Amino acid sequence: MVELRYQRVSDAERFFEILSNPNFEFFEVNIKSVEEEREWLKKNYEKREKNQEYNYTILYQGEIVGACGVMVDQHREHIGEMGYFIDEEYWGKGIATEAVKKLEKIAFEELELIRLEIRMEPENTASIKVAEKCGYSKEGLVKKAYLRDGVYRDCLLYAKVR
Numbered sequence: 251m252v253e254l255r256y257q258r259v260s261d262a263e264r265f266f267e268i269l270s271n272p273n274f275e276f277f278e279v280n281i282k283s284v285e286e287e288r289e290w291l292k293k294n295y296e297k298r299e300k301n302q303e304y305n306y307t308i309l310y311q312g313e314i315v316g317a318c319g320v321m322v323d324q325h326r327e328h329i330g331e332m333g334y335f336i337d338e339e340y341w342g343k344g345i346a347t348e349a350v351k352k353l354e355k356i357a358f359e360e361l362e363l364i365r366l367e368i369r370m371e372p373e374n375t376a377s378i379k380v381a382e383k384c385g386y387s388k389e390g391l392v393k394k395a396y397l398r399d400g401v402y403r404d405c406l407l408y409a410k411v412r
């Protein structure tokens with residue numbers, strides 16, 4: 251069973267453990283220590299208050315297995331972009347798919363967003379599958395839209411509108 255709850259500063263150690271995985275190939279992690287992760291988590295309340303980001307911890311059978319969030323476009327406040335990651339030990343169980351469905355409900359019904367986007371590198375097959383299983387439409391390839399490891403990379407753009 252997959253549940254979402256607001257992130258807590260005490261999630262820092264577990265998130266750092268999950269994100270330290272070298273197999274997170276297509277996902278830029280800028281956090282270098284548990285302390286930095288804590289500092290990042292402390293900003294969540296303010297980000298919500300400013301309508302910038304709504305970040306959640308993903309629980310599977312009560313255990314922390316990942317995170318997801320929606321970032322509100324600050325120039326077009328009806329648009330949100332979703333992101334997610336799951337501990338490799340739990341990949342392939344449908345957890346990200348369930349989490350995105352729950353996050354989408356929050357984004358459309360509570361935050362009243364009109365358009366939700368998911369962007370990923372074209373090689374990120376697992377993330378593409380998640381977007382497709384959740385009913386997002388492929389809108390195209392956005393050139394040099396994402397900076398990872400100092401290189402501007404193309405991204406696939408998936409979206410759903412209500």
Ligand SMILES: CC(C)(COP(=O)(O)OP(=O)(O)OC[C@H]1O[C@@H](n2cnc3c(N)ncnc32)[C@H](O)[C@@H]1OP(=O)(O)O)[C@@H](O)C(=O)NCCC(=O)NCCS
Binds near residue numbers: 277340344374380
């Ligand atoms: C992307 C990610 C969140 C998916 O999490 P997950 O809980 O394993 O996702 P799900 O189980 O809901 O769905 C993944 C699907 O991709 C499939 N898949 C995974 N790797 C694959 C691969 N290399 N080739 C083909 N299919 C693949 C799985 O089989 C599954 O499909 P299925 O349900 O039809 O079997 C996870 O891989 C992750 O955390 N990756 C690193 C961070 C990341 O890239 N985040 C997204 C940034 S855009």
